[in-house]
Amino acid sequence: MMPIVETTAAALEEKIRKRTARVGVVGLGYVGLPLAVEFAKAGFRVTGIDVSEDKTRRVNAGDSYVGDIPSATLAPLVEAGKLRATTDFGAVADLDTINICVPTPLRKTKDPDMSFIVSSCQDIARHFHPGMLVILESTTYPGTTDEVVLPMLTKSGLEAGRDFFLCFSPERVDPGNPKYQTANIPKVVGGCTPACTEMGRLFYAQALEQVVPVSSTQVAEMVKLLENTFRMINIGLANEIAMMCDRIGINVWEVIDAAATKPFGFMPFYPGPGLGGHCIPIDPFYLSWKTKQAGIEARFIELAGYINGQMPHFAADKVQNALNDAGKAVKGSRIHIMGVAYKRDIDDMRESPALDVMLLLQRLGATIGYSDPHVASLRLDGVELKALPEEAAGDADCVVIVTDHSVFDYRALVERARLIVDTRNALKGVVSKKIVRL
Numbered sequence: 001m002m003p004i005v006e007t008t009a010a011a012l013e014e015k016i017r018k019r020t021a022r023v024g025v026v027g028l029g030y031v032g033l034p035l036a037v038e039f040a041k042a043g044f045r046v047t048g049i050d051v052s053e054d055k056t057r058r059v060n061a062g063d064s065y066v067g068d069i070p071s072a073t074l075a076p077l078v079e080a081g082k083l084r085a086t087t088d089f090g091a092v093a094d095l096d097t098i099n100i101c102v103p104t105p106l107r108k109t110k111d112p113d114m115s116f117i118v119s120s121c122q123d124i125a126r127h128f129h130p131g132m133l134v135i136l137e138s139t140t141y142p143g144t145t146d147e148v149v150l151p152m153l154t155k156s157g158l159e160a161g162r163d164f165f166l167c168f169s170p171e172r173v174d175p176g177n178p179k180y181q182t183a184n185i186p187k188v189v190g191g192c193t194p195a196c197t198e199m200g201r202l203f204y205a206q207a208l209e210q211v212v213p214v215s216s217t218q219v220a221e222m223v224k225l226l227e228n229t230f231r232m233i234n235i236g237l238a239n240e241i242a243m244m245c246d247r248i249g250i251n252v253w254e255v256i257d258a259a260a261t262k263p264f265g266f267m268p269f270y271p272g273p274g275l276g277g278h279c280i281p282i283d284p285f286y287l288s289w290k291t292k293q294a295g296i297e298a299r300f301i302e303l304a305g306y307i308n309g310q311m312p313h314f315a316a317d318k319v320q321n322a323l324n325d326a327g328k329a330v331k332g333s334r335i336h337i338m339g340v341a342y343k344r345d346i347d348d349m350r351e352s353p354a355l356d357v358m359l360l361l362q363r364l365g366a367t368i369g370y371s372d373p374h375v376a377s378l379r380l381d382g383v384e385l386k387a388l389p390e391e392a393a394g395d396a397d398c399v400v401i402v403t404d405h406s407v408f409d410y411r412a413l414v415e416r417a418r419l420i421v422d423t424r425n426a427l428k429g430v431v432s433k434k435i436v437r438l
């Protein structure tokens with residue numbers, strides 16, 4: 001008789017290879033929905049599980065709420081029975097694989113908030129059965145998969161690598177990036193045991209172009225934190241250089257562009273009004289929280305966090321100085337913000353620095369309006385603001401480009417605006433006395 005390890009593994013392996021494995025994705029947000037779509041496109045029957053009734057209803061209606069997934073891609077998969085969504089974790093009983101893509105925010109104290117991972121794993125554990133592959137994709141500190149998820153799944157007496165397979169695989173999706181999307185971004189995966197890693201590798205290889213296996217879940221968890229810490233610190237450096245250049249009267253954008261002509265040993269990062277999104281401002285603090293427990297202060301992270309946190313103030317000061325130079329005060333001025341999403345060409349407002357810049361200027365006595373084709377309305381200090389047409393910039397005393405969406409008509413903006421503070425170098429190459437650059 002074949003040993004149980006081989007039979008369990010062989011049975012799942014066969015289902016994955018034949019694409020008859022029933023795939024589950026828990027958390028259908030910016031990460032989970034594109035992943036579910038990719039596996040459905042690869043021929044698997046996919047079930048998405050989310051606590052949001054609104055999201056599951058929209059998925060089942062073929063109506064996408066994620067910018068990178070057109071409804072025209074989603075709807076045919078739903079109609080063909082390849083993808084469905086539910087709020088009922090009972091569906092886990094029929095699944096062979098589960099990818100967990102739930103949020104991992106920070107608490108106010110900058111400690112990791114594990115509550116979404118814990119609650120989704122508790123729900124999964126209730127319907128867990130032998131022969132499953134579970135992969136955590138939510139960004140988290142090294143040790144989470146082995147220390148938090150594994151004990152919840154082994155409570156049933158099942159053993160990882162023998163009765164089921166558990167991995168961590170960092171998600172690298174870059175919303176709004178037309179070149180790199182879920183299918184062609186290499187996927188790192190590390191399992192609790194070599195058999196787990198191999199099962200994870202085999203699974204992703206069915207739908208994604210390149211899989212990069214690593215030796216453990218901790219390595220895979222750390223890969224993501226290195227990537228995002230690298231970005232956060234380099235952006236912090238670019239921001240500090242921008243403040244230095246401003247003080248001594250040098251155009252930082254010209255400096256970075258010229259430095260970027262070096263064909264080796266330099267990679268350009270750009271300053272801006274502050275960090276935004278669910279990753280760069282947050283993930284490095286997962287690492288600093290973890291290393292603090294091991295007695296190591298993450299000094300680069302704390303410093304970059306401080307500098308990046310200064311940028312909305314720096315941008316607001318720029319606006320104040322520009323208005324003063326034009327003989328006006330911020331108090332009583334009308335200020336129009338161009339772009340409020342946290343980065344170009346997306347609709348995501350999470351941690352957007354635009355909100356900080358707007359709030360700082362409002363507190364100085366300005367009246368704030370904004371244009372953003374991706375964000376119809378927002379709440380500022382508890383009050384709802386609705387997006388205005390781009391023409392409204394012509395009525396303002398000062399326009400601030402906070403997010404450089406590509407659909408904005410910058411030529412018309414320069415013509416109609418009285419004064420522009422450009423925090424993104426969106427008006428690169430345009431020469432005008434009206435323009436003040438970060």
Ligand SMILES: NC(=O)c1ccc[n+]([C@@H]2O[C@H](COP(=O)([O-])OP(=O)(O)OC[C@H]3O[C@@H](n4cnc5c(N)ncnc54)[C@H](O)[C@@H]3O)[C@@H](O)[C@H]2O)c1
Nearest residue numbers: 027028029030031050051052101102103104120138139171
């Ligand atoms: N958005 C990005 O660009 C990005 C990139 C890389 C990694 N990540 C990471 O991926 C993870 C998910 O991020 P996201 O941007 O997709 O978040 P999101 O908020 O867009 O989506 C998360 C989804 O999980 C659902 N959810 C919450 N609790 C749940 C539960 N207990 N059970 C089932 N569903 C639940 C929410 O309703 C939501 O639909 C995070 O750890 C994030 O750091 C995000």
